[in-house]
Amino acid sequence: MSGAEEFRAGYGRPHGRRIPTPRTFAEDGAPPLPDPGGRGEEPSVPPDLSHDVLKSLLGAWALAACSAAETAAVELHLGDCGGCADEARRLREAVGLLHQPETLDLDPALRTRVLDACLDRRPPRIPVPEWATPYDAETARLDALLQDFGDAEWHAPVLLRWFEHDVQTSRRTTVAGVIAHLLAVDGMIATALGLDDPAADPAGATGPAARTEALWRSTPFPGTRAVRVPWREQSHSLVRTVSFTGGSARGLPVSCGDFRLPLHDAMLDRAFGCWVHAEDIADAVDYPYRPPAPRHLNKMIDLTVRLLPGALAARRRSGRSTPPRTARHLTPAGHPGRTLRLEIEGPAGGNWLIPLDSPAATPSTDLEVAHVALDSLEFCHLAAGHLLPEEAAAGQLGDRTAIRDVLYATASLSRM
Structure with missing residues (x-):
């Protein structure tokens, strides 16, 4: 079939319909548009x-951009000219390939949706414990961010920030240095599980900062993409090992430097650290990065809140927190005492009651002396040392001294 015959058979009309003539009125009250065909109808005789x-109109015709009169003239011509009909067909096919520009970035939730769909069809033989899924998700998201980095991105400067002795402290490194830091700190969990620790210091350095400094000194500077492989292999080993235990190891004590956490809390702590430093990296390369899934972020917030009574007590012992005004506020263990209500807003939020005068005291609504409201991301940035307590946009009601102590105690939980 020739091009002209193919057109006459009905192939050639764009999108299967003729372009309507312009309206004879304007919705905004402006003068009506001119009607090339007269009163909204196509001209009975196409222009000669x-x-x-x-031929010059074929491109506009393929894009459905001709007037009604031009469309009629072009289509009449295509029925008689095989060369133009073939060209019109090629242009029509090319137009079909055009589409609105779309982002090449994958939806961060895509991996979770795909895995959920797969697991709905066939449950895993060895499922990941619920308390380890935030760590699994955050390490996978960071690895996806890193996979296309070139040398320039790996050497991009990153400013690590944390709160120490009521002062915001910072340390400059690179993207590769941040991944080395994660490798060093995650190695404390690897050691507790009896796994190989690729960041082990021969001199026996312990604690997140000391291990990180030792690893930075032992590797060439600036760091390169080579650090990604041991970090990702270590994160896979941690998730795989805790999955094989069937969750029975959740109470295993993990040394975190000057304090210990049970394994399930240590994994949550490392998920939080992974997300915070992923944001540091994304900021350094000017790339958007979304917060964790609300159900995972809620677990991280809950861990932070559970650590606050101990942080308040440590600040009192060091003299950086206001002591109770009278002896009657020294609450014995197991007894109700002064309480602050912390309200975290957003899909990952909730309400928590925090005992103010003793980690072993029982929080009580009857003894509630203050109420603080914070956005979930703002609370997390405060706990990460990225936000000063004075800068937190907190809704505050009640005892201002208690509120200040809790905000500073939250910031004191941060570390390198």
Whole structure:
């Protein structure tokens, strides 16, 4: 079938319909548009145009951008000219390939949706414990961010920030240095599980900061993409090992430097650290990065809140927190005492009651002396040392001294 015959068979009309004529009225009250065909109807006789002019209109016709009169003239010509009909067909096919520009970035939730769909069809033989899923998700998200980095991104400067002795402290490194830091700190969990620790210091350095400094000194500077492989292999080993235990190891004590956490809390702590430093990296390369899934972020917030009574007590012992005004506020263990209500807003939020005068005291609504409201991300940035307590946009009601102590105690939980 020739191009002209194919067109006459009905192939050639764009999108299967003729372009309507312009309206004879304007919705905004402006003068009506001119009607080339007269009162909204197509002209009964197409204009007499030369072959060259009609050929020049083929591109506009394929894009459905011709007037009604031009469309009629072009389609009449295509029924008689095989060369133009073939060209019109090719242009029509090319137009079909055009689409609105779309982002090349994958939806961070895509991996979770795919895995959920797969697991709905076939449950895993060895499922990941619920308390380890935030760590699994955050390490996978950070690894996805890193996979396309070139040398320039790996050497991009990153400013690590944390709160120490009521002062915001910082340390400059690179993207590769941040991954080395995560490798060093995650190695404390690897040691507790009896796994190989690729960041072990021969001199026996312990604690997140000391282990990180030792690893930075032992590797060439600036760091390179080579650090990604041991970090990702270590994160896979941690998730795989805790999955094989069937969750029975959740109470295993993990040394975190100057304090210990049970394994399930240590994994949550490392998920939080992974997300915070992923944001540091994303900021350094000017790339957007979304917060964790609300159900995972809620677990991280809950861990932070559970650590606050101990942080308040440590600040009192060091003299950086206001002591109770009278002896009657020294609450014995197991007894109700002064309480602050912490309200975290957002899909990952909730309400928590925090005992103010003793980690072993029982929080009580009857003895509630203050109420603080914070956005979930703002609370997390405060706990990460990225936000000063004075800068926290907190809704505050009640005892201002208690509120200040809790905000500073939250910031004191941060570390390198």
